Amino acid sequence: MTALPDRARVVVIGGGVIGCSVAYHLTQLGWTDVVLLEQGSLSCGTTWHAAGLVGQLRATEASTRLVQYSTELYSRLEAETGLGTGYRVCGGLTVARTPERMVALRRTAASAAAYDLECELLTAREARERYPLLRDDDLVGAIWLPGDGRANPTDLTQALAKGARMRGARILERVRVTDVLTVDGRAAGVRTSEGDIESEVVVNCAGQWAYAVGAMAGVSVPLHSAEHFYVVTDQIDGVHRDLPILRDPDGYTYVKEEVGGLLVGGFEPQAKPWVSPDRIPHPFEFSLLDEDWEHFEILMESAIHRLPVLAETGIRKFYNGPESFTPDNQFIIGEAPEVRGFFVAAGFNSVGIASAGGAGRALAEWIVEGGPTMDLIGADIRRFSPLSGNQAWLRDRVVEVLGLHYAVPWPNRELETGRPLRRSPVHEALVSQGALLGSRNHWERANVFSPRGVSPRLEYSWDRPSWVDWCVAEQVATREAVAVFDQTSFSKYLVAGPDAERVLQWLCTADVDVPIGRAVYTGWLNARGTYEADVTVTRVGPCEYLVVSSAATTDRDVDWLRRQAPPGCAVTVTDVTSALAVFGVMGPRSRDLLSRLSADDFGDEAFAFGTSREVRLGMATVRATRITYVGELGWELYVPADLAVGVYADLFRAGTDLGVVPAGYYAIEALRLEKGYRAFARELTTETGPVEAGLTFACKLRTGIDFLGRSAVEQARARGPRRRIVSFVVDDPAAYLWGGELVLRDGVPAGQVTSAAWGATLGTGVGLAILGDRATGTATLDWVREGSYEVDLAGSRFAVEVGLRPPFDPDGRKLSRGGSA
Known part of the structure; x- marks a missing residue:
């Protein structure tokens, strides 16, 4: 072993494909004083038994771009380092057994067009032509992604490690990290089995051990291991190196070629969690768990159904290799909020090989630049609260999350495990009112309320679900009378x-x-x-x-x-x-309702828009802020938690004859979209600014006051935006959009829907989209206004009216006057 250095600029913990990619990209960016520590041998933890699938198309543009970069890197790495990666483009075939799955695949094909990625819809017969071993008599259709490929995980890891070494990184095996050193809230190095290393930056790429390594620094890294199964068969006639990757998600399985045979794996509906994340054994080098044919049976039966040849093929090897999964099935990346200079890249949920190249570069750029250089909001470690690190909660959640890996990706999916946890003071009142509850950051929240006598059950569908009618009633009440929203989770x-x-x-x-x-x-x-x-x-x-x-x-x-x-x-x-409950009291009769409970003046002159002050409300004193996210006269009430139950009851008692109703977050979504209000992480991201979003009015550019990002905003305004956020209204009320749909301008892909809902006031679908001219890289006002637009809804196109102003009350008269538009 090379002697342990006393210090380094960066210490990377973990010699799997992710850690080696981070080290490789740090050195590529000029940070060559890098030490990577591996407690065993490179790739010995989870990486070595990964299936090695590299599917390019992901759920978001940002994650798709990460994998697209990975494929470009893997294609050139051998020429750079002299070591093969086993990367081979063979194409990917995903089949559908049900109409619901086929809708999902048609939506996937539209997303591919939005990301400029080649994808083809196939019939069942065409799918069998590409994969002759396939049984196709029960298939509805398929999609073909010619750019999909596969890599050899161990070879890829060694090539990345060599590339890092070639630029000066030191990679030390058989060195176990036993503690993370911190000083005044900053990472200061690591303690190892061979001594201490001082450093400015510590990067936790420890895979299944990332939870335990994070705990050394006082950092929560929420992930939990589950057993993950696949088998490798004997050789099969007709199987060759360029056989496509096959995914049969309705059968929970994936298949790829492996030395003339097939590797058959999958994601069973009920996963099998492994040990607690702080008790993963050491050493656990190139190790597997015991075979469990009974648990694997559902996957094997499904695979035999799809590929009948498997019924007469021998099994060469059974792999049960544990790997870690996160609570929301997205990986974890970024600088930990608890400790400066402590970064994490872990929890890749079976997509580590595909994501490694892009994720390694993204984190290296984050470290070097002092912040992310692309939209990583959905993967950022800061999306989790410390509650997510609870081991009992994680164990329950990983069973569900792994089981949903190949489930139909229904919009508005609500996870069920680990609930309820955080509850509003008026939670029981919401339940008694018929709330259909969802969860956000562990908070139980009312999404919509069912009518009296109807069970509040969440129906998943690509079409208009039954609960939309309930939501419409809430929207109408908000526009015409008054609604109360429990927004305590703010x-x-x-x-x-x-x-x-x-x-x-x-x-x-x-x-x-x-x-x-x-x-x-x-x-x-x-x-x-x-x-x-x-x-x-x-x-x-x-x-x-x-x-x-x-x-x-x-x-x-x-x-x-x-x-x-x-x-x-x-x-x-x-x-x-x-400490504070929040009740949104919204609608043209909100002033009447509050005035019945208070002697304070809620009139326009005394209580103008944007005013916030303490008021007497019944027997309580609360803070009332005149503001809205639904485009109506209204107030947000900030109520001490111990007074919340009484205030909530008073609002409904006093408002019965005013038509007061409880309303939920689905109504807020529809109402805000009719008004064109943007939302963080959807319209407002780390890749959009005020110019693109149309929000320069909320910037103090006419003052001499500086603010973080001001010069960049001024430069963006001077050159014009590459893309713009626009409102749209669907011409056909029968078209039900969920968000993520492809938008076409004059028949050419131009962007995607960022948010969508069915707007009761407009009587049709409404939403926001981000658009830009791919040919010129710009989005001028004339370009937006002069186009003719459609959305691709699972292969069917519907005309939409696009505008730069809100479809509802564009002049804001309801807000300024506090009355009807």
């Missing part, structure tokens, strides 16, 4: 101290030097001028602000606030999310 932070204003002026695009009792809508940007958060900021005192954000972004927002505050500022950030 993230809420108090930013206080002598420098609170200075910190928020730097972070916020809008001017927050406002009088006490004023609320401001604003974005938070990074240095590239793209979105990191979308919040409201209310000045509640001379040196104190209340910041309100979405339920899903609590840890991300607090981390951003603390890290981006200018050095030396006297400011504290306190998460008060659980």
Whole structure:
């Protein structure tokens, strides 16, 4: 073994394909003082027994781009390093047994067109022509992705490691990390079986051991191992090196060629979790678990049904190799909020080989640049709260998550395990009112309310589900009378101290030097001028602000606030999310309802839009903020948690004759889309800025006040946006959109739907989309206005009207006057 150095700029923990990719890309970016530590031999943990599938098309544009880069890298790595990767483009065939699956595949084909990726829809007969061993009499159809391929995981890992070594990285095997060293909240190095290494950056790429390595630094890395099975058969006539990868998701299985035979694996509906993530044995090098033919039976029977030749083929080897899965089936990447300089890339949920190249580059760029260079919001470690690290919760969740790997990807899917956990003070009242509950960041929330006597059951469908009628009633009540929304899950932070204003002026695009009792809508940007958060900021005192954000972004927002505050500022950030319930009272009769419970004046002159102050409401004192995310007159009430049950009951008691109804998040979604309001992580991402989003009005560009990202916004405004966020309305009310659909301009792919819903006010589908001219790389106003647009809905095209203004109340008269439009 090479002698252990005393220090390095970066220490990477884990010598699997991910760790070697991170080291490779760090050295490629010029950071050559890198040490990679592996407790056994390279690729000995999970990597060596990976199936090695490299499917390019993923659920989002960002994740698809990661894999597309991986394929480009794997194609050239042998020429660079002299070591083969086993990478071979053989194409991928995914078959559908049911009409519902075929709809999903047609949507997949449309996404491929949006990402400029070659994909072809096939009949069952055409599928068999590409895969002669296939039984096709019960298939509805298939898709063909000619760019899919496969790699040899161990060879790929060795090639990446050699590439890193060629640029100066040191890779040390048989060195086990026993502790992560920190000083004043920063990573400072590692303690190992062979001694200590000081470093500025520590990168946790420890695979199944990432949970335990994170715990050494006080960092939550929520993942849990599950047993994962496949078999390798004897050689089969007709099987050759270029046989396509076959996926039969309705049968839970995938198949690829392996030395003249077939590798048959899958994702069974009920997974088998392994040991707790802090108790994975050591050593566990190139090791497998015991065979479990009984558990594998459902996969094998399905594979034999699809490939009858397997019934007469011998099995050469049974593999039961555990690997880790995350709570939401997306991998984990990024800098941990608990410790600066401690980065994580782990939990790749059986797509580690496909993602390794792109993810390694993305994390290396994040380390070098000080922040992500692409949209990684869906994979960012900060999406998880510390609650997600609970081992009992993880064990339950991994069973469900792995089982959904090949399930029909229904829109609005709600996971069922580990619930309920966080509950609003009025949770029982919501249940008694018929709430159909969903979950966000562990909060139980009302998505929609069922009519009296109807069971609130979530129906999954590609077509218009029955609960849409319930949602329509809530939308109508909000537009015509008054609705009450329990929005307690909002993230809420108090930013206080002598420098609170200075910190928020730097972070916020809008001017927050406002009088006490004023609320401001604003974005938070990074240095590239793209979105990191979308919040409201209310000045509640001379040196104190209340910041309100979405339920899903609590840890991300607090981390951003603390890290981006200018050095030396006297400011504290306190998460008060659980201390305050939030009730949105929205609709043209909201003023009447509140006035029945309070002697305070809620009129336009006394309580203008954006006003926030404490009011008496029944027997409670609450903060009322006149603001809306549904485009109607309304107030958000911030209620101490111990008073929430009484206030909620008062609102319904006093509003019976006003037509008050409880309403949920599905209604909020539809109403905000009719009004063209953007949402973080969908329209507002780390790849879109205020110019693309049409939100420069929320930027203090006419002042001399600087803010993070200002220069980038000014440059984007000067050159014009590459893409724009636009509103659209579907011409045909029968077309039901969910989001993610391909948008065509004059018959040519031009973008994707980012959010969609059925809008009751407009009587049809409505949503937001991001569009751009691929030929010119621009999206001028004239280009947007002069086009003719359609959406591709699972292979059928529907005309849409696209506009740069909200379809509903475009002039904002309902907000400014507090009355009807």
